[in-house]
Amino acid sequence: MSLVDLEISRRTFFTAGAATMAAAGLLPRAAHAATDGTPWYRQGAIETTFGVCDMCPWRCGIVVSSVNGEVRKIDGNPADPKSRGMLCARGQGGVSFMNDPDRLQAPMMRSGKRGEGSFEEVSWEQALDFIADKLLEIKERSGPEALAIFGHTSGEYWFTDHFSQAWGTPNAAKPSSSLCLSPREEAAQLTLGMGVGGHEPVDWDGLRCLTLIGSHIGEDTRNTVMQDFADMWGDGGKVIVVDPRFSSVATKADHWLPIKPGTDTALLLAWLNVLVTEELYDADYVRGWTTGFDRLAAHVADKSPAWAASITDLSEGQIIETARVMAERKPQSVIMPGRHVTWYGNDTQRLRATYLVNALLGAYGRRGGMYFNKAPYLEEYPHPPYAVAGSAGGCSAGAAETSDELPLGPSGKARADGARETFLRGATALQELIDPMITGDPYRIEGLIVYGTNLLNSVPNKPRTREALAALDLVVAIDVLPQEHVAWADVVLPESTYLERYDTLWSVSHKTPYIAMREPAVAPMYQTRPAWWMARELGLRVGLDAYFGWETIEEYLDRELRSVGSSLDEMRANDGIIIQNGKPYLEDYDGASPFHTPSEKIELFSQQLADAGFDPIPEYESTPEPPRGFYRLLYGRHPVHTFAKTQNTPALNERYPTNEVWINAQAAASEGIRDGQEVWLENQDGARSGPIAVKATERIRSDAVFMPHGFGQNAPGLTRAHGKGASDTELQTDYALDPISGGAGMRINFVKIVTEV
Amino acid sequence: MAQAFVLDLGRCIGCEACALACKTGNELPTGVSYIELIEQVRGSFPDLEGGFDNHRCLHCQDAACVAVCPTGALYKEDGLTRLNTPACSGCEYCVTSCPYDVPRMVDGASTKCDGCKATTDAGGGPWCVSTCPSKALEYGERSEMLRTARTRAEALRAHYPNAQVYGETQAGGLGVILVLPDDPEVLGLPRDPDPPTVANVWQGVVQPVSIGLIGATAVAAGVAGVIARRNHMAELRDIEEAEQLVGDGDSSEEA
Missing domain, CATH: 3.40.228.10 (Dimethylsulfoxide Reductase, domain 2)
Structure with a gap:
């Protein structure tokens, strides 16, 4: 039995009273605990709250333990169908993520040139009023479609789904679609008539x-x-x-x-x-x-x-x-x-x-x-019909269902991502919205709200993204950390982490459909605010009041939970999870x-x-091979990191502070490169990244190199991650557009090893 | 009652959840870590095999570190090797005597897993065990854990024909019973670690280092004394009393 099980089943066990400790007969000394040696769970009453982890997109249910108003430990929620009481390294690092001193702390507005990173702190009123004025200007001038909204991480619903559809832009996109899952989802729709969904069934x-x-x-x-x-x-x-x-x-x-x-x-x-x-x-x-x-x-x-x-x-x-x-x-x-x-x-x-x-x-x-997964029954908080249908897709709640219809915005404009022309179908292709920001073809994207997303560490062809960021009339970045693209924003809105906020109910397509709740373990740190608050405040300023008809987030959540006969209080009493019945097998139909x-x-x-003119049964098509002296650039994950999001998190950074490039041992030897040597990588277009240490290993073929993604970050505000290792994104100046799904194939880049600058 | 862990290295996939659970549950400061995941892949491309070593204190019953610790900072309790950090004098004898190369010096003090004493005393399980997604870890009464380890080794033979239990007898029996996918030598473990007798510990480590500190005889006495009387560092300084205890010769609390 873990401590967290005890916390849930016997919540009074760890109360602070001296009597309890005396009854236990001791005040044990942890080897390295608080300054006086008392472990955190003996320093006061443990308050447990339920949450949904946001350290990766998988979203395990968690139990958060706080003592004296401070979050001290996160464990898997034993009642949650995903975590089942366990948690990965990144999930364990959540406390450290929240306490990262490099976090964005106050709203800021740009005081220098875009990309310089010069900002001055402003009030929330100033920041939100400025954005609202700009949004209304863009809408007046060019229609609501001229605003793009990108979002990733668990608050993405508020901007990339809800606000965007209420506002009326079809140009809402998630990297989890065209930079990740779109081919998988479209292949499943075409073949099976259903998406794969967030949880592979x-x-x-x-x-x-x-x-x-x-x-x-x-x-x-x-x-x-x-x-x-x-x-x-x-x-x-x-x-x-x-x-x-x-x-x-x-x-x-x-x-x-x-x-x-x-x-x-x-x-x-x-x-x-x-x-x-x-x-x-x-x-x-x-x-x-x-x-x-x-x-x-x-x-x-x-x-x-x-x-x-x-x-x-x-x-x-x-x-x-x-x-x-x-x-x-x-x-x-x-x-x-x-x-x-x-x-x-x-x-x-x-x-x-x-x-x-x-x-x-x-x-x-x-x-x-x-099995066949099924979304849980849950009614949305009532709102008027959306101005445009959603097509951002993504890996969040429910299977990423996409419609065959291309949504049209209120001014009659369809998505600017080239859907139906350069690719057949599927969710909005985020990387295809970058060109319209520069070229104005098919029409100009003038404003961009980026929620999370880590634009310059996720979208291939960084030079193009920077050019687009410079060309836009309005860039708003909402983030927890000063990621690289934040330096390009006109307005920066600091978000509370998942441990400091309520959020939408997490409704999960699953073998057993279920709903999980996220409640704040502690009040928002600094001047940060949750995404729901920001979206609502902006909505109220741009005439979307009817889409934000609730006064408090608790009211919003209680109303939705009423549709399944529950409430926040009842969910809390039931370990934060509501499980429904699924229809997983053929015989269930x-x-x-x-x-x-x-x-x-x-x-x-x-x-x-x-x-549509495509092969009705898959054919093998060859992909170009690395030129002489080059290797194919493969990339992936290190177990303690997620995307380019956690490299600065103290506890995770300590575990794995920089990446290394795997090169086949024989190939390295024939190039005269030794294990551990620092090298630079240069791609087919002359883009460079590094220095990065070589891992000369038998564990990879000799025609490819591999590195964990998310390193080599340029943002100076990320004091731990800045300049550590090499960036695969920097080296992905090219990508191959999937003509069916709009996905951006990134494994077509080649690198050579450079030993001197 | 002697407690023990089972660590199934066949099942471990190197995800490091244990290391972070340990780090965060025990709130270990920067630079301190009790678990290290070490890649262990053998062979040449494409004929490769291997996995991960989950490097951590194995809690020897006949613990060399306890035998050499002159202050009683390291001691045996419930079959596990505890560490009372404030009592550590920083002599590093534990570092040099450990047959598994585990203790590390951080800020002048020995650091290693203490079997989550505080957490288990509070009624919880060790942090690493309760979070392991691969269920490669278990914790409980040692005799029960031995049985579990044997069952796991049997199951592991579906993938690793040479799977086996390690730690039943090594170093007097380990408090972390390993389930290995292959022979210990293949995985870099000594089939029979050197027995940490007081004599060879004294000759190999304590004597050369300690001369000039507080006197060889006194330390030799202290070694044996601490074995029998864990955690009494104040008394250890009383050389006369310590010398009397040399004769006790009880080398293991939990035998």
Whole structure:
């Protein structure tokens, strides 16, 4: 039993009274605790509050312990379906994130040139009045569509969903769509008629074979996935890992396939070939729930393992053997949909190929395969109809459903991201809204509100983003930390962290749909405010009063909770979680189809893609190879960091303060580079980043290098992270647009190693 | 009752949640860490194997660090090796005597895992155990943990045919029973760590370092005395009394 369990079940146990301590018979001395040696949980009464973690987008339910008005410890909420009482390293670092002295503390307005980072503190009134005036000017001059709103992290709803739709701009975008999940979601919509959603619906309980393609469990430390993986693996489940790198999870693999980067679709087609030619597929399932099998079989007839071996740098035997391992365990055998799947620009087709393998294995809607997730029932606080439909997508609440319709703003303008022209469908492509800020094509984006997002450490082609930031008429940055792009803002609004605020109810599409609450553990620090407060204050200033009809956030939350017969008080009394029933399996649909495609079946052959001029069954397309002397730049995660957000967090920074670049040991030796040497990386366009230490290792192929993302930060206000290591974003001056989903494929950049400046 | 941890290195995926839970639960200051995750990958591309070493105090029953500690800052309790930091004199004997290279000197004092004494005394579990997403850690009565470790090693053989339990007997039995995916030598662990007898500790570490401090005989006496009488640093300075205790020869509280 952990301390947090005790806190919840016996809340009076740790009261401050001397009597309690006397009853316990001691005042134990922790090795290194507070100055007088008393551990934090003996310094006063522990107050526990419920929350939802914001240290990564996975959003585990948490219990926050505070003593004497200070947050001291965060633990997983045992009642939460995601955390189940446990928490990853980053979640543990939340107290340190909140107490980072580098935080933005007061509203500020620019006093020098954009990008210089010269600001003066202003009052909230001044800041909000200024923004409201500017917003109304833009609307008057060019229509509401001329405002773009970008958002990421858990308060994004308030600006990127609610405010944007009330205001009337279709140009609201989230990096979690086109810089991360869009290909995965669009491939799922096209193939299955449903999105994957924020929580990949692998039915771990009963799963017998897991295949990962570029998924890095253990480095990407999504708590629940690590738990489920460990249980499945611990029960003897087979694991196949396809990765150019011997990743943390590859160390657990029964089969590691060190594939040549960019050739995954060839492998997938060969696996389909083996499943078809050896008749290893689930014939009944294919007959009952799919369409286009004959055309698929004909399509993959010549995609033999020998053909794929020559492309992927794997052996024919490996390909055949792994296909058989998968098939022997069907339907409790799945290729897990990855996260961050924007790699090479043809990503929707690659994801479709993975779903076709899963379909032939009969995995969808089967126990131990892939379940169908379901969003919880919860009514929104009443508001008038939105001025424009939402299409920002993202990985937040609910499956990231996107409509086929392109939303039109009140002045009749559609999204400025080129949807329908440069790409087919899906959520707004954030990176495609940058050009219109510079060129005015198809129309000019004049103002930008950036909530979180870390613009200059997430969007490829940094020089272009800087140019856009300089060209805009209004830039508002809402953030917890002085991230690099904040220096380009006209107005900076400091946000309270997730430990200091209420927020929207976290309604999670899941096997068991559930609702989690976030309440403040402590009052907002400094002059910071929550996003809901900022959005409302701005809304009231620009005539959107009707969309913010509540007086207090408690009233707003209670009203929404009433729709499920609950209230804030009742939720608190029930461990902060409401769990509903799901419909995870085929049998839960009483013969009706859960697949909302035009055919009501899994579309192995996609008429929708054929009609739009795309390959109706995925083809392998090669991606350019690194020029001589260059390596393909791969990037990923370190287990204690999230994106470029946590590198400055003291406790996490201490653990891993800078990144290193993995280079194959032989390749390094042949370049005369030694392990630990500091080098710079220079990409195909001459962009440089570094210095960064070399990790000369056997754990990676010799045609690619790898580095954890989020380092090499330029923001001087991030005193711990500034200048540490190299930035992959700096080196991603190019990207390949996925013509189907609008995703930005970033693994097409190449770097060479430079040993002298 | 002797307590123990199980640490299943087959299951550990190197996520570092334990290290941060320890850090934050114990509010360890900057520079202090009780758990270190160390990559252990062997072989040449593409024939690789390995995982992570979760480097931490293994809580030896016959703890060399306790045997050499002249002040009683290190002592055995409930089968675990506790550390009363304010009592540490900074002599570093524990650092040089540890067969597993665990204690570190920070600000002149020894630092290492103390088995979450304060937390477990308060009725909670050790922080690392309660947060581990891979469920690679358990904590409880040592005999029960030994059984658990054997069951885990058996399960691990589905992936690692040579999986085995380590720590049943080493150093008098470890308070962190390891479940290893392979032979200890392969993972850089001594199959049989040098027995930390008072004699070789004295000859190898205490004698050379201590001469000129308070006298070799006195320290030798102190070593044995502390083994029997943990945590009595004031009395340790009473050389006469300490000398009397040399004869007790009880080298383990928790044997």
